[in-house]
């Protein structure tokens with residue numbers, strides 16, 4: 653195990669790599685991140701999602717979801733979220749504070765058309781996601797394009813933590829480019 657990033661530039665590079673791997677890696681645990689919102693009545697809500705795209709330099713992340721899920725209601729009420737990534741091989745944790753926008757309908761028509769039929773089954777259930785049902789499999793998959801939502805996230809700040817033999821923690825804020833400073837971990 654190394655001593656982690658030698659300087660803030662190396663920490664920023666490590667954050668870029670961690671996000672790129674979260675999008676690209678197919679191995680166990682690598683591709684899925686935690687997405688946290690606030691419920692409309694103020695409860696924290698965290699769940700696993702697939703990170704579909706990430707461009708840290710542009711401050712953009714992309715997630716896909718079903719219109720009926722609680723995260724959509726949460727973001728309509730308060731369009732703020734945190735994305736959490738932990739990469740056990742590199743010992744890097746990222747916590748990314750984001751502003752969220754929702755796209756669906758015609759705005760995501762091209763993405764829906766490009767999606768394989770197997771992936772479309774994640775969008776649209778009857779009754780809708782979150783509805784009480786009499787038995788565990790008492791629902792149908794509808795693959796409904798009207799249920800497909802893209803969540804566009806704009807990263808405004810992130811917390812980088814290296815948890816190796818030594819611990820290093822930095823905060824980066826969007827001031828046109830990423831400006832970072834170390835903090836005590």
Ligand SMILES: Cc1cc2nc3c(=O)[nH]c(=O)nc-3n(C[C@H](O)[C@H](O)[C@H](O)COP(=O)(O)O)c2cc1C
Nearest residue numbers: 684697699700701702703716717718721722723724
């Ligand atoms: C490995 C894994 C990957 C998942 N990927 C997604 C995803 O990309 N989008 C999504 O909406 N839910 C995904 N889920 C399901 C969510 O964790 C969650 O159960 C669902 O979105 C409903 O959450 P909500 O009602 O709190 O919004 C995934 C779950 C697991 C275990």
